[in-house]
Amino acid sequence: xxxxxxxxxxxxxxxLRIEAEVAGGRVTxxxxxxTMFRGIETILKGRDPRDAWYVTQRFCGVCTTVHSxxxxxxxxxxxxxxxxxxxxxxxxxxxxxxxxxxxVIHFYHLHALDWVDITSGLTADPAKTAALAASISDWPxxxxxxxxxxxxxxxxxxxxxxxxxxxxxxxxxxxYKLPPEANLMATAxxxxxxxxxxxxxxxxxxxxxxxxxxQTFLVGGxxxxxxxxxxxxxxxxxxxEIKRLLTKAGEFVEKVYIPDLLAVASFYKEWAGIGxxxxxxxxxxEFPQQGGGQPxxxxxxxxxxxLGKALPVDHRKVTEYVDHSWYEYSGGxxxxxxxxxxxxxxxYSGPKPPFQHLDTSGKYSWVKAPRYEDQPMEVGPLARLLVxxxxxxxxxxxxxxxxxxxxxxxxxxxxxxxxxxxxxxxDCLLIARExxxxxxxxxxNIGKGDYAIHNGEKWDPDRWPAEASGYGMHExxxxxxxxxxxxxxxxxxxxxxxxxxxxxxxxxxxKGVRGPYEAALIxxxxxxxxKPLEILRIIHSFDPCLACAVHxxxxxxxxxxxxxxx
Amino acid sequence: MGKRSDxxxxxxxxxxxDLPRLLAERGVSRRDFxxxxxxxxxxxxxxxxxxxxxxxxxxxxxxxxxxxxxxxxCAADTEALxxxxxxxxxxxxxxxxxxxxxxxxMAAAGHQAEEALxxxxxxxxxxxxxxxxxxxxxxxxxxxxxxxxRTALDTARQVCGNAMATVxxxxxxxxxxxxxxxxxxxxxxxxxxxxPGATVINLPGCPxxxxxxxxxxVHFLVFGKLPAxxxxxxxxxxxxxxxxxxxxxRPHFDAGQYVEQWGDEAHRKGHCLYHxxxxxxxxxxxxxxxxxxxxxxxxxxxxxxCVGCSEPQFWxxxxxxxRRLPQVPGFGIESTADKIGLGLAVTTAVAFGVHGxxxxxxxxxxxxxxxxxxxx
Numbered sequence: 015x016x017x018x019x020x021x022x023x024x025x026x027x028x029x030l031r032i033e034a035e036v037a038g039g040r041v042t043x044x045x046x047x048x049t050m051f052r053g054i055e056t057i058l059k060g061r062d063p064r065d066a067w068y069v070t071q072r073f074c075g076v077c078t079t080v081h082s083x084x085x086x087x088x089x090x091x092x093x094x095x096x097x098x099x100x101x102x103x104x105x106x107x108x109x110x111x112x113x114x115x116x117x118v119i120h121f122y123h124l125h126a127l128d129w130v131d132i133t134s135g136l137t138a139d140p141a142k143t144a145a146l147a148a149s150i151s152d153w154p155x156x157x158x159x160x161x162x163x164x165x166x167x168x169x170x171x172x173x174x175x176x177x178x179x180x181x182x183x184x185x186x187x188x189x190y191k192l193p194p195e196a197n198l199m200a201t202a203x204x205x206x207x208x209x210x211x212x213x214x215x216x217x218x219x220x221x222x223x224x225x226x227x228x229q230t231f232l233v234g235g236x237x238x239x240x241x242x243x244x245x246x247x248x249x250x251x252x253x254x255e256i257k258r259l260l261t262k263a264g265e266f267v268e269k270v271y272i273p274d275l276l277a278v279a280s281f282y283k284e285w286a287g288i289g290x291x292x293x294x295x296x297x298x299x300e301f302p303q304q305g306g307g308q309p310x311x312x313x314x315x316x317x318x319x320x321l322g323k324a325l326p327v328d329h330r331k332v333t334e335y336v337d338h339s340w341y342e343y344s345g346g347x348x349x350x351x352x353x354x355x356x357x358x359x360x361x362y363s364g365p366k367p368p369f370q371h372l373d374t375s376g377k378y379s380w381v382k383a384p385r386y387e388d389q390p391m392e393v394g395p396l397a398r399l400l401v402x403x404x405x406x407x408x409x410x411x412x413x414x415x416x417x418x419x420x421x422x423x424x425x426x427x428x429x430x431x432x433x434x435x436x437x438x439x440x441d442c443l444l445i446a447r448e449x450x451x452x453x454x455x456x457x458x459n460i461g462k463g464d465y466a467i468h469n470g471e472k473w474d475p476d477r478w479p480a481e482a483s484g485y486g487m488h489e490x491x492x493x494x495x496x497x498x499x500x501x502x503x504x505x506x507x508x509x510x511x512x513x514x515x516x517x518x519x520x521x522x523x524x525k526g527v528r529g530p531y532e533a534a535l536i537x538x539x540x541x542x543x544x545k546p547l548e549i550l551r552i553i554h555s556f557d558p559c560l561a562c563a564v565h566x567x568x569x570x571x572x573x574x575x576x577x578x579x580x
Numbered sequence: 581m582g583k584r585s586d587x588x589x590x591x592x593x594x595x596x597x598d599l600p601r602l603l604a605e606r607g608v609s610r611r612d613f614x615x616x617x618x619x620x621x622x623x624x625x626x627x628x629x630x631x632x633x634x635x636x637x638x639x640x641x642x643x644x645x646x647x648x649x650x651x652x653x654c655a656a657d658t659e660a661l662x663x664x665x666x667x668x669x670x671x672x673x674x675x676x677x678x679x680x681x682x683x684x685x686m687a688a689a690g691h692q693a694e695e696a697l698x699x700x701x702x703x704x705x706x707x708x709x710x711x712x713x714x715x716x717x718x719x720x721x722x723x724x725x726x727x728x729x730r731t732a733l734d735t736a737r738q739v740c741g742n743a744m745a746t747v748x749x750x751x752x753x754x755x756x757x758x759x760x761x762x763x764x765x766x767x768x769x770x771x772x773x774x775x776p777g778a779t780v781i782n783l784p785g786c787p788x789x790x791x792x793x794x795x796x797x798v799h800f801l802v803f804g805k806l807p808a809x810x811x812x813x814x815x816x817x818x819x820x821x822x823x824x825x826x827x828x829x830r831p832h833f834d835a836g837q838y839v840e841q842w843g844d845e846a847h848r849k850g851h852c853l854y855h856x857x858x859x860x861x862x863x864x865x866x867x868x869x870x871x872x873x874x875x876x877x878x879x880x881x882x883x884x885x886c887v888g889c890s891e892p893q894f895w896x897x898x899x900x901x902x903r904r905l906p907q908v909p910g911f912g913i914e915s916t917a918d919k920i921g922l923g924l925a926v927t928t929a930v931a932f933g934v935h936g937x938x939x940x941x942x943x944x945x946x947x948x949x950x951x952x953x954x955x956x
Binding site: 019020021022023024025026027028029049050051052053054056057061062064065068069072073074075076078119123124127132174176178179180181182183184185208211212215216218219220221222223224225226227229230232234235237238239240241244245246247360362364366367368369370380465466467468470473545546550561 | 643650651652653654655656657658659660662663664678679680681682683684685686687688689690691692693694695696715717720721722723724725726727728729730731734758759761762763765766768786787841842843847848849850872873874876877878879880881882883884887895899900901902903
């Protein structure tokens with residue numbers, strides 16, 4: 015038996031380390047650790063709750079809107095503020111394009127190189143590549159000339175002898191299965207997606223000044239004014255530009271991303287049986303509908319892979335354990351705390367750096383172990399779709415069944431690496447199709463003379479109660495996100511975020527139950543433990559985003575490892 | 581420093597860079613390239629006569645290596661790079677820089693990734709550019725940020741200490757940023773404080789404007805030195821003027837036309853956001869002219885005040901973000917300006933302009949009464 019370490023896990027946001035035991039060519043046990051910590055929730059204490067969205071936005075610069083959304087929802091929930099219809103629609107568009115852009119970037123720029131061997135594409139026949147592309151999509155760029163140009167560019171790059179970010183990778187690894195033509199097609203679209211993503215996200219700049227980190231959110235609404243008769247507000251010109259960009263976003267998803275996803279997946283069907291995980295799924299639901307009621311994608315819990323029913327979500331059932339995380343609770347070990355009662359006594363007890371291995375029998379991560387009714391939960395696009403599927407959401411059922419049919423696999427294939435990666439594509443497609451409706455509804459409102467973007471009744475903190483508690487739920491691209499806030503005397507008393515990668519990257523809990531990454535790695539075959547490509551495939555299928563997954567720290571800290579610096 | 585074609589490089593096999601040919605191979609026309617040079621020259625505030633010089637210098641440049649380190653970061657500066665304006669050519673110029681290490685984009689992982697970094701430090705000592713994103717925790721031996729079992733401080737000392745120059749991208753790498761906000765739980769600092777011996781230029785902003793990164797690197801390659809900086813290590817071409825002085829809404833400030841509520845008529849008509857907490861009068865950054873996402877917009881342009889994100893310690897000094905900058909009614913203009921200067925002593929050295937204060941008193945606050953002037 016050997017113990018392998020993959021640190022850093024690259025092509026993710028944040029700092030993630032995987033340690034795994036390997037015997038007989040398979041992973042027999044695994045530990046997920048986050049090795050970076052900032053203490054932002056401690057920094058939030060005592061601040062103006064209206065500023066919290068701007069602070070929490072910096073949890074993550076990749077999913078750059080999600081913590082702003084969860085934060086303003088938490089404060090609005092605490093202070094019982096209803097926001098105008100226009101603000102809700104603008105938020106929906108911002109959330110929607112964040113999801114769509116993020117999923118495409120994940121597929122091409124963070125995940126694809128686990129499946130696509132760029133160097134193999136150098137030997138592809140451009141004409142055959144064009145024929146392959148034409149067989150799956152009528153995307154206008156698909157031509158022998160185009161693929162020849164891309165191939166020549168890559169050849170010229172390789173000929174320089176310095177591969178830059180593509181150096182030292184697992185090229186030629188036996189687990190790569192795509193023919194050269196498919197590799198070349200995917201490489202071309204890797205480059206195209208790089209151009210596309212910076213264009214479509216201009217929707218954030220139009221509505222919110224810039225991306226990353228749009229500066230536009232307000233407790234009570236949004237900061238972009240609406241006035242068709244002003245050049246300094248959201249007007250017909252800007253709405254038309256948003257519409258154009260939404261169309262551009264949707265076309266790429268329909269004609270490039272989804273066809274590529276299906277084509278690549280068809281060569282890796284064995285991955286429908288690898289990387290299953292914990293089998294429990296949580297979604298907080300997303301996209302408030304006009305007129306209230308249930309969100310467009312429902313909230314719910316699916317337990318033990320039972321798609322027969324989606325259980326209702328109750329935020330009070332969320333707790334966090336720290337038995338294997340570098341924190342201590344005042345009430346002692348072995349208990350989970352609800353975020354409103356969340357504690358932040360950080361205590362690093364890992365090895366003194368530089369180190370080779372963590373003490374995985376003890377505490378080994380800055381990520382806490384969140385549990386729902388004491389069960390580990392997987393969150394993300396797969397969870398979102400499975401909950402909707404189980405709840406009888408027709409568009410989701412049709413889309414999921416359609417993809418399963420095209421790949422000739424059954425529903426059990428969903429609980430896997432491939433299922434997770436395919437679900438992200440379906441999620442992206444469904445949202446891309448829904449977004450223009452929100453833009454149309456916004457135009458309808460404006461046409462009727464409704465320009466409201468903010469409810470200012472409680473903007474002034476003097477109108478707040480002395481104490482208030484609230485929570486804000488959101489389905490981020492990476493899944494269920496919750497912020498919990500307690501306000502006292504107009505200031506933040508306590509602030510806790512339980513984020514998607516906290517759920518998925520969770521270490522073991524008090525009972526030793528593994529988190530989703532850890533569980534998903536068990537049994538994975540490794541062709542070459544020195545080049546653990548298969549581990550990257552599974553971990554990347556969750557789309558890790560670690561900076562935000564890490565929690566608080568006691569400001570007093572642990573002084574035992576003090577060394578002279580500077 | 582390995583930048584000019586007439587110098588030797590450590591790597592004898594390295595071909596001299598023929599930029600026009602390289603660009604042609606990547607489908608970039610000479611015309612596009614000249615457009616890029618014009619844009620960079622404009623960002624650097626160079627006169628038009630410099631455009632041929634920029635182009636000539638870039639033509640001559642060999643392919644220096646760039647390594648991008650992420651510490652206590654959120655990857656927003658990396659994301660900003662992906663959205664860079666003049667993207668086609670900018671990406672290529674960055675690509676031409678041979679980005680040998682960047683965790684978020686690189687194909688290799690684990691020890692293969694670390695090998696790539698070690699190779700650069702060993703083989704190109706003193707010849708590569710380091711970019712740092714995120715702060716560096718010093719408390720408790722640096723345990724709050726470890727990559728591959730090494731602390732951020734350990735890696736930074738080695739990589740930045742041996743670099744030709746280090747570019748701090750974003751406010752965290754420049755000044756400690758959010759992790760360093762009170763009570764700074766992890767003892768976070770910027771790269772210059774962590775590695776005092778390194779040659780560092782700061783490009784703060786939350787995140788930075790990637791146009792400023794491109795311009796800084798081009799400046800370095802073209803002129804063989806880093807651009808002139810202010811007392812906070814920020815290049816003057818990007819941080820030499822206050823937002824307030826270049827703001828498109830400045831006439832409304834001077835005329836005493838202020839937004840008083842989100843969504844009111846003044847907000848819809850693009851009036852001044854000063855009363856909503858805008859920190860433009862205390863912030864040095866080229867946002868109003870350079871803007872973001874290929875010049876689509878910027879915070880004030882989209883209706884939200886500036887929060888001062890390019891200033892040191894803005895997380896504490898500028899918060900609460902919706903409170904207007906301090907004013908004291910009933911005093912003389914000079915006295916007020918002095919008080920504001922004192923109140924912001926930790927941020928910028930230059931206080932709120934006397935002209936601005938005079939206008940504010942003349943047109944706005946005085947007529948609206950003292951109640952309007954209370955700070956909350």
